[in-house]
Amino acid sequence: MTVLKLPTFSPSTLTNAASLLRILALAAIAGAAISSRLFAVVNFESIIHEFDPWFNYRATRVLASQGFTEFWNWFDPTAWYPLGRVVGGTIYPGLMATSGVIYNILHALHLPVDIRNVCVLLAPGFSGLTAWATYMLTKELKDESAGLLAAIFIGIAPGYISRSVAGSYDNEAIAIFLLMITFYIWIRALKDGSVLYGTLAAVFYYYMVAAWGGYAFITNMIPLHAFVLLLMGRFSHRLYSAYSAWYAVGTLASMQVPFVGFQPVQTSEHMAALGVFGLLQLIAFVEIVRSYVASKQFQVMLRWFLVASGIAGGLAIVGLTITKTIAPWTGRFYSLWDTGYAKKYIPIIASVSEHQPTAWPAFFMDLHMLIFLFPAGVILCFKELREEHVFVIIYAVMASYFAGVMVRLMLTLTPVVCMAAAIALSSLLDTYLSVEEPARPDSNGVDETSAPGADVPAEVTVSKKKKKDVAAAAAAAAAHSAATTATKAKTKPSATYGIFGLDTRLVVIVNAIFMLVMFVLHCTWVTSSAYSSPSVVLASRRPDGSQNIIDDFREAYYWLRQNTPQDAVVMSWWDYGYQIAGMADRPTLVDNNTWNNTHIATVGKAMSSSEEVSYPILRKHDVDYILIIFGGLIGYSGDDINKFLWMVRIAQGVWPDEIKEPNYFTPRGEYKVDDQASEAMKNSLMYKMSYYRFNELFSGSPAFDRVRNQQLPREGPKLDYIEEAFTSENWIVRIYEVKKEDPLGRDLKTANAFDGGKKRKPSKPTSRRRALTA
Amino acid sequence: MQPRLLSWLGIALTLLVAPAWAKSSTGDKVLIVTDAKLEMSDYSQFWDGLRSRGYELTFRKTSEDEPATSAFDVPSFSHIILLAPSAKTYPQDLSPQSLVHLLSDRTQPTNILFVLQPSTPSVPLRDLAREFGISFPPPATPLIDYFSAVSPANATSLLLSPPLSQHTAGFESGKILYHGISHLRSSNPLLVNFLNAPPTSYAADPLEPADAVVEAAASGGEGLWAGGRMGLVTGFEVLLGGGRAMWVGSLDLFADAATSIDGEATANNAYALALAAWTFQETSVxxxxxxxxxxxxxxxxxxxxxxxxxxxxxxxxxxxxxxxxxxxxxxxxxxxxxxxxxxxxxxxxxxxxxxxxxxxxxxxxxxxxxxxxxxxxxxxxxxxxxxxxxxxxxxxPFRHNEYPRFLSSAWPYYLGALSTSAAFVLFCALWLLGGDEEAKKKKTQ
CATH class of the missing domain: 2.60.40.1930 (Macroglobulin (MG2) domain)
Structure with a gap:
């Protein structure tokens, strides 16, 4: 029984048409994914965004101009001055290598594309590939229709767009694609028990290791999957060969990345993979022995052997950890389990906004309706619970937890949410778009009597049955794909459940379409309004609605580039290190690669101490200029005074005797910059630099900080050891020059007082009365 | 004939000039700033000494504005001698700030020789001296020493023998007549001691009895300006590429009248010229x-x-x-x-x-x-x-290809890799051979 009569086509036409439609749909999805990421380019310009991308861009330029071996051996003397940075050994080169390859290919084809544009457009390009990889993976879970839905979801979900808009040239840009393709190939390897696919998964795993520090997620997801399968008693030779191939090749390959080195055999994060590998060998050995030995006692003995060796292996790992042969868990790891850990012990991690726990609205903001469909999809996975479904369930659980702990890890949650939501929505659509109607139960309401009734349409003729398959297929193809629906119709010709009538179908389908439309609108809106800002250039609206571009950062960086000597060292808080290196091309003390906590704490100490204390630190580090961000004039809240407490905390971590956080609060525990500000606050270099000459803007009336909403003291701070060199148009960036030692050997405060016309107190010879009277 | 004559003349001139003292390492234009009260001819021997060494001297009174010490922030003179100016205020280009600015100009520093008034340095100079770490005793308290005085009646005119040093090349030996004030040096490492006061000297009003000085010092007033640590002549080497300054406490050191005392010649002129030579960056440069x-x-x-x-x-x-x-x-x-x-x-x-x-x-x-x-x-x-x-x-650090290739400590790993490879080959061979037999068995079956 069907609700609608559909036109009939030959099966080959249908499959051809369906696959053509799929290809077209995938192409359209890739187009949508790429174009929605171009808001940033359209609204602003083709520019590298934010902070880390600036370093990646700079590194890529070195790679493109000097070749890979020079890049590999690149020592950057301008970063972390004067420590320098061995760039080749401290980065994941996958991103730069990818851009370099694309750049070289384009140039080999005589397409003279600027390396910057390759970098800017890399993330959107890879998002198209991510959509394809997600399609393939979801196809393995359910069918093509779910795959296409998952592809469009991942294509425009803001959770992923936030890290992959044009210009957001960061490791995540290619890492999510690699994550999905590695998982897909792992599932394929597991399904087929194929060593070839296992090896291929290892190759992509290697690419992932070379591209993103988040590879540890794969390193633990796949072993966890294998382990859960073992616990479920699903050991198979397919699992054995897929996992062994992946682990052996993948681990060896990952150790070839200089930054990773011997970590895969030495750190705790990688031990799970090794443990599962060992466990699989043991189980495989036991299986082989069991197949040759019949004795029951022997099997019991074997089981004990298995358990004992498992425990021994576990103890060995624990023992090695205790003896420090295996590096213990890092602080970053602990902070994943205890959200308060980082704030207590590693302020440098906690100071990064993307390491904060996620706020609940962020889930809706980033995933919209998918977050509601997600649990339904996971439950549907439980219904089938094949090996790949187990994988998705584990992935869903782990990623949900991590996304709750850290805003940044929303990124890893997004793909599984898209997949699960696609499964749920596709099941819904399958049910409601199917033209099949269930058999009407008889008045008796007994199942047995209903069966003959259901058999009636199937009985009619063989040709009719074929026709029905065809019709169902056509209906499915209209929305998604044919094959599985058709097979379902074949296997369950007499469904006892289903939807009656067109009206119910329409209500649900229209509702679903409405939700999808809202989803697209939401994604577009979030992408254009929240995630497409380069943060190098700020945009605001004037009262009349026109756009006002605030370009202070570039103004200041170009000032540095044009007006200071090439080797002038610039000190700033680490957030701006990469931008200074990238845009101003000047050496910096610290940057966003926060590898040396002491060096950052040194900068923190210099910023939070008084001038007299800071000056020797500045001179010791050859600092010529200090750059700070000040938002008090136009209300830019991400400025250095708001980050100041982190500087204090990080400095306090290294010099607890000299820098004390409570000193920077008022006696009542408030963080103030006005008259009540504490002495330590008012004397700190950061405070002085921020508000130096700020009063003069207000011509007599007290100055007002629009970020803190506080009135400043009537008398502004005075500077003796540094002098103002540059202040940008909206005062966002202020640059100070560090004075050289006084030529007459005085301290600079005295020298400054002398220049200001003040007289020094005369000194007298110390009385040596005793010597005289003796 | 004409050019030839000129060239001969040139050679003769160079021969004449060469043996004489040559110019300073920084330049030869000297500005002498002084008061209207002082008669320049009283110091003619010093001026002649400078001129003979190739300096161009320009005189200016403190009341005048011209010639300026710098034009458009470029110093006009290489050296300045402030010869005991007693004016209360100086023109703008001679203010303490501009003098420090001239001294510390990195590209073209000006050297300054400060010669102080006999008993009371003027206020701007007192203030300026403090910036160098030099302090003066209270006004009208010249240096007194009865042990090295020329005559007991005149205890403020002292005969001192400055130490010989290579910084005062040109001054071989002899006594100098010193009539002026002493000063206190701070611990500033840039100060160079040229001449210290005699250990038995003190600074006081010569009309007052000496006991009053001790009492005043004991009661904690002005301090005791006495003893060998007081400075008389102090140089100052400005940091990193700056000029040199010299503080001399006695105007008479430069006077013609002091070149002989009771018919006996003193070394005053030689010493004054030696001090000028150090200040003008001739010696120890x-x-x-x-x-x-x-x-x-x-x-x-x-x-x-x-x-x-x-x-x-x-x-x-x-x-x-x-x-x-x-x-x-x-x-x-x-x-x-x-x-x-x-x-x-x-x-x-x-x-x-x-x-x-x-x-x-x-x-x-x-x-x-x-x-x-x-x-x-x-x-x-x-x-x-x-x-x-x-x-x-x-x-x-080492480049990727600069590390040693083979390590003796890695032999277990090399052996492991080799043995595994060998075992793999062996296994494959056995497998292939064994596979044939099975196929045969099957065939036979």
Missing amino acids: LRIDAVEHRRISESAPREQYRIKDEIIYRIHVSKFDPTTGEWVPTSEIEDMQLEFTMLDPHIRTALKPASEEGWYEAQFMAPDRHGVFKFIVDWRRKGYTALHSSTTVSVV
Whole structure:
């Protein structure tokens, strides 16, 4: 029984048409994914965004101009001055290598594309590939229709767009694609028990290791999957060969990345993979022995052997950890389990906004309706619970937890949410778009009597049955794909459940379409309004609605580039290190690669101490200029005074005797910059630099900080050891020059007082009365 | 004939000039600022001495505005002598601030010789002296010493014998007549002691009894301005490329009248000229001409070295020779050091004079630590020009292909890899052979 009569086509036409439609749909999805990421380019310009991308861009330029071996051996003397940075050994080169390859290919084809544009457009390009990889993976879970839905979801979900808009040239840009393709190939390897696919998964795993520090997620997801399968008693030779191939090749390959080195055999994060590998060998050995030995006692003995060796292996790992042969868990790891850990012990991690726990609205903001469909999809996975479904369930659980702990890890949650939501929505659509109607139960309401009734349409003729398959297929193809629906119709010709009538179908389908439309609108809106800002250039609206571009950062960086000597060292808080290196091309003390906590704490100490204390630190580090961000004039809240407490905390971590956080609060525990500000606050270099000459803007009336909403003291701070060199148009960036030692050997405060016309107190010879009277 | 005559004349002139004292290392224009009260002819011997050494003298009263010490921020004179000006205020270009500015100009420093009034230095000079770390006793308290006085009746005119030093070349020996004030020096390391007060001297009003001074000091008032640590003549070497300043407490040191006392000649003129020679950067002037660094096996310098490289660092130092007016390479410095610094010195080694005159060199192995290092030579000795040189290079780790290829400690791993490979080949061979037999068995079955 069907609700609608559909036109009939030959099966080959249908499959051809369906696959053509799929290809077209995938192409359209890739187009949508790429174009929605171009808001940033359209609204602003083709520019590298934010902070880390600036370093990646700079590194890529070195790679493109000097070749890979020079890049590999690149020592950057301008970063972390004067420590320098061995760039080749401290980065994941996958991103730069990818851009370099694309750049070289384009140039080999005589397409003279600027390396910057390759970098800017890399993330959107890879998002198209991510959509394809997600399609393939979801196809393995359910069918093509779910795959296409998952592809469009991942294509425009803001959770992923936030890290992959044009210009957001960061490791995540290619890492999510690699994550999905590695998982897909792992599932394929597991399904087929194929060593070839296992090896291929290892190759992509290697690419992932070379591209993103988040590879540890794969390193633990796949072993966890294998382990859960073992616990479920699903050991198979397919699992054995897929996992062994992946682990052996993948681990060896990952150790070839200089930054990773011997970590895969030495750190705790990688031990799970090794443990599962060992466990699989043991189980495989036991299986082989069991197949040759019949004795029951022997099997019991074997089981004990298995358990004992498992425990021994576990103890060995624990023992090695205790003896420090295996590096213990890092602080970053602990902070994943205890959200308060980082704030207590590693302020440098906690100071990064993307390491904060996620706020609940962020889930809706980033995933919209998918977050509601997600649990339904996971439950549907439980219904089938094949090996790949187990994988998705584990992935869903782990990623949900991590996304709750850290805003940044929303990124890893997004793909599984898209997949699960696609499964749920596709099941819904399958049910409601199917033209099949269930058999009407008889008045008796007994199942047995209903069966003959259901058999009636199937009985009619063989040709009719074929026709029905065809019709169902056509209906499915209209929305998604044919094959599985058709097979379902074949296997369950007499469904006892289903939807009656067109009206119910329409209500649900229209509702679903409405939700999808809202989803697209939401994604577009979030992408254009929240995630497409380069943060190098700020945009605001004037009262009349026109756009006002605030370009202070570039103004200041170009000032540095044009007006200071090439080797002038610039000190700033680490957030701006990469931008200074990238845009101003000047050496910096610290940057966003926060590898040396002491060096950052040194900068923190210099910023939070008084001038007299800071000056020797500045001179010791050859600092010529200090750059700070000040938002008090136009209300830019991400400025250095708001980050100041982190500087204090990080400095306090290294010099607890000299820098004390409570000193920077008022006696009542408030963080103030006005008259009540504490002495330590008012004397700190950061405070002085921020508000130096700020009063003069207000011509007599007290100055007002629009970020803190506080009135400043009537008398502004005075500077003796540094002098103002540059202040940008909206005062966002202020640059100070560090004075050289006084030529007459005085301290600079005295020298400054002398220049200001003040007289020094005369000194007298110390009385040596005793010597005289003796 | 004409050109030939001229050239002969030229040669004759150079022969005449050459043996005489030549000019200073920084320039020969001298501005002398003084008060209307002073008669310049009273100091003619000093002026003649300067002129004979090639200086052009320009005189100016403190009441005048011209000639200015600098025009458009470019100094007009190489040296200034402030000859005991007693005015309360000075023109703008002679204010304490502008004088310090002139002294510390890095590109073209002006040297200044301060000569103070006999008993009471003027207020601007007192204020300025404090910036150098020099303080004066209360007004109208000249230096008194009954032990080295010319006559007991005149205890403020002292006969002193300044120590001989190479900074006062040209002054061989003799006594000088000193009539003026003493000053107190701070611990500023840039001060150079030229002449100290006699241990038995003190600064006081000569009309007051000496006991009053002790009592005043004991009651904690002005302090006791007495003893050998008080300075009479003090030089000042401005940091890093600046000029030199000299504070002389006695105007009479330069006067014609003091060149002889009771018919006996004093060394005043020679000493005054020697002081002027140091101040005007004739004597004890050194400079760094060149700095070289390279790997021991190479000839060209590098911008970056590798850790554990053998590095040679060479520096060339010249000394100004005032007799010829030329820079002469000098190897007389024996205590120069080289520091290879990143935040802290990682290597500190002696720079030994090399075989070539003027060159000093040090050879060392770069530390096993990568980073941005500086070769720093910072040689500061009292009276000499400070030598400072800083060259930045980076020290990089081994390149990927510079590590040793085969390690003896890795033999277990090599053996492991080889044995596994061999076992794999063996296994494959056995497998292939064994497979054939099974197929045969099947066939036979």
